[in-house]
Amino acid sequence: MKNAAIMGYGTIGSGVAEILEENRDVIARAAGEEIRLKYVLDLRDFPGSPVEDKLIHDFSMIEQDRDVELVVETMGGINPAYPFVKACLLAEKHVITSNKALVAAHGSELLAIAREKQVNFFFEASVGGGIPIIRTLYDCLMGEKIEGLTGILNGTTNFILTKMDKEGWTFDQALKEAQCLGYAERNPEADVEGHDTCRKIAILTSMAVGKEVNYEDIYMEGITRITDIDVQYAEKLGMSIKLIGASRLQADGMVSAYVLPLMISREHPLYSVNDVFNGILVKGTMLGTSMYYGSGAGKLPTASAVVADMIHGVRNAGRNVELGWSAEKQAVAPMEMNVFRYFIRVAGQPEDRLSDLMTFGPLEVVSTGKNDEFAIISKEMPEANFREEAAGVEGIRSVIRVEL
Amino acid sequence: MKNAAIMGYGTIGSGVAEILEENRDVIARAAGEEIRLKYVLDLRDFPGSPVEDKLIHDFSMIEQDRDVELVVETMGGINPAYPFVKACLLAEKHVITSNKALVAAHGSELLAIAREKQVNFFFEASVGGGIPIIRTLYDCLMGEKIEGLTGILNGTTNFILTKMDKEGWTFDQALKEAQCLGYAERNPEADVEGHDTCRKIAILTSMAVGKEVNYEDIYMEGITRITDIDVQYAEKLGMSIKLIGASRLQADGMVSAYVLPLMISREHPLYSVNDVFNGILVKGTMLGTSMYYGSGAGKLPTASAVVADMIHGVRNAGRNVELGWSAEKQAVAPMEMNVFRYFIRVAGQPEDRLSDLMTFGPLEVVSTGKNDEFAIISKEMPEANFREEAAGVEGIRSVIRVEL
Numbered sequence: 149m150k151n152a153a154i155m156g157y158g159t160i161g162s163g164v165a166e167i168l169e170e171n172r173d174v175i176a177r178a179a180g181e182e183i184r185l186k187y188v189l190d191l192r193d194f195p196g197s198p199v200e201d202k203l204i205h206d207f208s209m210i211e212q213d214r215d216v217e218l219v220v221e222t223m224g225g226i227n228p229a230y231p232f233v234k235a236c237l238l239a240e241k242h243v244i245t246s247n248k249a250l251v252a253a254h255g256s257e258l259l260a261i262a263r264e265k266q267v268n269f270f271f272e273a274s275v276g277g278g279i280p281i282i283r284t285l286y287d288c289l290m291g292e293k294i295e296g297l298t299g300i301l302n303g304t305t306n307f308i309l310t311k312m313d314k315e316g317w318t319f320d321q322a323l324k325e326a327q328c329l330g331y332a333e334r335n336p337e338a339d340v341e342g343h344d345t346c347r348k349i350a351i352l353t354s355m356a357v358g359k360e361v362n363y364e365d366i367y368m369e370g371i372t373r374i375t376d377i378d379v380q381y382a383e384k385l386g387m388s389i390k391l392i393g394a395s396r397l398q399a400d401g402m403v404s405a406y407v408l409p410l411m412i413s414r415e416h417p418l419y420s421v422n423d424v425f426n427g428i429l430v431k432g433t434m435l436g437t438s439m440y441y442g443s444g445a446g447k448l449p450t451a452s453a454v455v456a457d458m459i460h461g462v463r464n465a466g467r468n469v470e471l472g473w474s475a476e477k478q479a480v481a482p483m484e485m486n487v488f489r490y491f492i493r494v495a496g497q498p499e500d501r502l503s504d505l506m507t508f509g510p511l512e513v514v515s516t517g518k519n520d521e522f523a524i525i526s527k528e529m530p531e532a533n534f535r536e537e538a539a540g541v542e543g544i545r546s547v548i549r550v551e552l
Numbered sequence: 553m554k555n556a557a558i559m560g561y562g563t564i565g566s567g568v569a570e571i572l573e574e575n576r577d578v579i580a581r582a583a584g585e586e587i588r589l590k591y592v593l594d595l596r597d598f599p600g601s602p603v604e605d606k607l608i609h610d611f612s613m614i615e616q617d618r619d620v621e622l623v624v625e626t627m628g629g630i631n632p633a634y635p636f637v638k639a640c641l642l643a644e645k646h647v648i649t650s651n652k653a654l655v656a657a658h659g660s661e662l663l664a665i666a667r668e669k670q671v672n673f674f675f676e677a678s679v680g681g682g683i684p685i686i687r688t689l690y691d692c693l694m695g696e697k698i699e700g701l702t703g704i705l706n707g708t709t710n711f712i713l714t715k716m717d718k719e720g721w722t723f724d725q726a727l728k729e730a731q732c733l734g735y736a737e738r739n740p741e742a743d744v745e746g747h748d749t750c751r752k753i754a755i756l757t758s759m760a761v762g763k764e765v766n767y768e769d770i771y772m773e774g775i776t777r778i779t780d781i782d783v784q785y786a787e788k789l790g791m792s793i794k795l796i797g798a799s800r801l802q803a804d805g806m807v808s809a810y811v812l813p814l815m816i817s818r819e820h821p822l823y824s825v826n827d828v829f830n831g832i833l834v835k836g837t838m839l840g841t842s843m844y845y846g847s848g849a850g851k852l853p854t855a856s857a858v859v860a861d862m863i864h865g866v867r868n869a870g871r872n873v874e875l876g877w878s879a880e881k882q883a884v885a886p887m888e889m890n891v892f893r894y895f896i897r898v899a900g901q902p903e904d905r906l907s908d909l910m911t912f913g914p915l916e917v918v919s920t921g922k923n924d925e926f927a928i929i930s931k932e933m934p935e936a937n938f939r940e941e942a943a944g945v946e947g948i949r950s951v952i953r954v955e956l
Binding site: 167171174175178179180272278279280283284287288289290291292293417419420432433434435436437438439440441442443446448449451452453455456458459460470 | 571575578579582583584676682683684687688691692693694695696697821823824836837838839840841842843844845846847850852853855856857859860862863864874
């Protein structure tokens with residue numbers, strides 16, 4: 149039997165406790181021995197809850213209890229998650245986290261400590277909720293060189309964009325509904341500005357290249373400027389707007405990586421990833437393209453990923469599983485070098501404006517029947533050229549990158 | 553360094569040799585040590601090939617060479633693959649196979665020998681080509697109770713159905729093209745009659761329930777009776793016909809399982825799985841639904857799955873990874889108990905025929921403009937009732953089950 153502790157009894161932490169209880173037998177069979185929840189660390193009390201008798205408020209009880217071999221961190225944020233996790237690894241306990249902020253900011257260091265202490269630092273639940281994408285990268289696609297990753301990695305923004313697309317809602321209406329349903333935080337910035345997606349693509353890319361990708365090096369643009377009018381144009385084009393995090397290993401050893409709203413066509417494998425679902429495309433040199441799809445958020449899918457990591461921890465007691473990345477820095481190519489086609493909405497009539505816009509051509513012109521504006525889709529251009537040309541054009545109402 | 557042997561230098565076997573050579577460094581890093589190809593067993597000679605100096609014709613050289621710890625079986629078929637694999641496991645070598653016929657027929661016995669000898673019998677490449685679905689089931693979705701599996705598991709038939717759908721080809725035209733492109737065998741029976749899909753869903757279901765599912769217990773219907781006229785009706789309905797292998801754990805502990813052409817709607821996650829791609833939906837109690845998508849066939853994707861298993865074998869030298877299923881038999885519910893809606897094409901005019909067809913109703917009537925026939929979609933009915941009623945109706949031209 150292995151003893152476990154959960155730090156943080158919020159949505160995910162309580163989901164983990166629930167699954168450990170409900171799937172006790174399946175888990176014991178998979179792990180080879182029983183996993184027993186010994187402590188739940190939280191500042192709050194939860195009188196009447198099923199873990200009432202396990203609640204503690206003092207972290208040192210976990211740190212100093214040599215019987216606790218598995219520690220789950222579901223507190224979120226950097227403090228005190230970071231010092232607690234570090235202390236647990238140094239005390240030779242396996243740590244499992246769902247905290248992408250922690251992994252993106254301190255992953256290299258924590259992975260190195262785990263290696264040194266011959267324990268494991270697992271973080272499946274930090275990316276893709278219930279989709280086992282982390283394990284797929286380090287365990288299933290072994291021997292594969294990963295050339296590209298493209299994902300819808302944030303359930304909240306995907307829900308908002310889906311509602312704008314399918315129901316014709318405005319951004320604000322969709323955001324409000326997401327908040328009502330508990331998908332979006334009161335302060336939705338981390339989701340809608342792209343921070344969450346950015347941390348996740350940084351983690352995945354670090355795993356794919358084996359070096360540390362700093363999320364601050366990744367170009368990031370959220371969905372707050374996407375309007376229902378943009379969505380109408382996309383529909384007219386038979387396309388859909390998705391918040392995409394992507395990275396690609398370049399021939400020069402640099403990585404191109406970005407987070408931005410992208411118009412994708414019906415043929416794109418991520419086109420039908422709707423609502424709070426996530427989808428991740430992986431391109432390997434031998435394997436070709438594969439896709440992984442599932443619930444991107446939600447208590448039980450995420451908690452289920454944590455529990456799978458706990459079982460993996462028990463199975464690998466006493467040895468470090470090689471995963472993650474080294475502390476070596478991976479160079480990220482500047483955004484200006486990336487090539488896209490651009491959807492550009494402009495004021496005016498095509499007959500009056502097309503001469504100004506020739507620099508983006510050969511053009512495809514789109515209209516939704518609104519009288520005072522139209523849109524074009526440009527040729528493929530490096531971002532730097534596009535910016536230079538766009539700076540000289542008046543009346544641009546919105547720009548969205550396009551992948552055809 | 554670990555020595556390996558490949559038995560069978562056909563498409564997949566030569567792909568494995570190629571990847572071992574080309575990705576030597578990535579593989580050594582992932583495995584923790586180098587993998588060296590020592591022998592290639594084949595009846596043929598391959599003068600001038602890169603493995604010329606490794607070719608042998610005598611299996612006992614592999615069996616008796618204690619330095620060979622990893623054996624890849626890519627011969628296909630049951631004989632001599634079965635006695636060779638069994639002998640290798642008994643000689644305490646890890647065996648990796650891409651041979652679904654072998655796994656479906658003798659998996660339980662071979663898994664038991666591997667357990668006893670503390671080696672591994674891995675078969676990722678036997679299902680889903682480059683999609684790591686086997687490892688996902690035993691390694692990523694640990695702690696999850698799998699309730700349902702639904703997959704497009706055969707690339708050849710999916711290619712044929714896609715061509716009939718998108719290009720309007722007849723079955724024979726599409727089959728001929730598949731043969732020209734090397735997707736279909738000269739004798740395409742194993743693919744088009746559903747045998748291949750049937751063995752694969754038997755393997756996946758055995759893993760999901762932990763008991764042996766006999767593929768002969770699974771109801772099987774191929775795609776040879778699907779005509780271009782059926783496909784036109786499907787298009788009219790906004791649906792697509794796919795060869796589906798599916799299984800579901802019932803509350804009574806029985807498993808319902810079948811292989812058959814199914815009409816699925818645009819909203820179905822497998823709708824956009826086209827050409828030679830495969831897609832597999834997994835439904836878990838905690839995780840909800842997840843999907844895995846990728847190249848279902850092809851030399852390098854499949855060989856890449858074999859190589860990942862070889863690396864896994866090196867990482868787990870000296871210990872058996874718990875996977876697969878016991879020899880205990882899993883009961884499969886009779887096909888007659890499964891419930892579907894039915895697409896039924898009948899001769900005649902709706903006004904003359906609807907009274908005969910009321911037994912299937914409330915009905916949805918569909919026409920493609922052909923004068924002498926029309927089609928209906930029935931209510932949900934258990935297969936037994938449907939068969940009984942259909943036996944009394946004249947002029948039925950085709951029946952396809954529908955999932956709405």
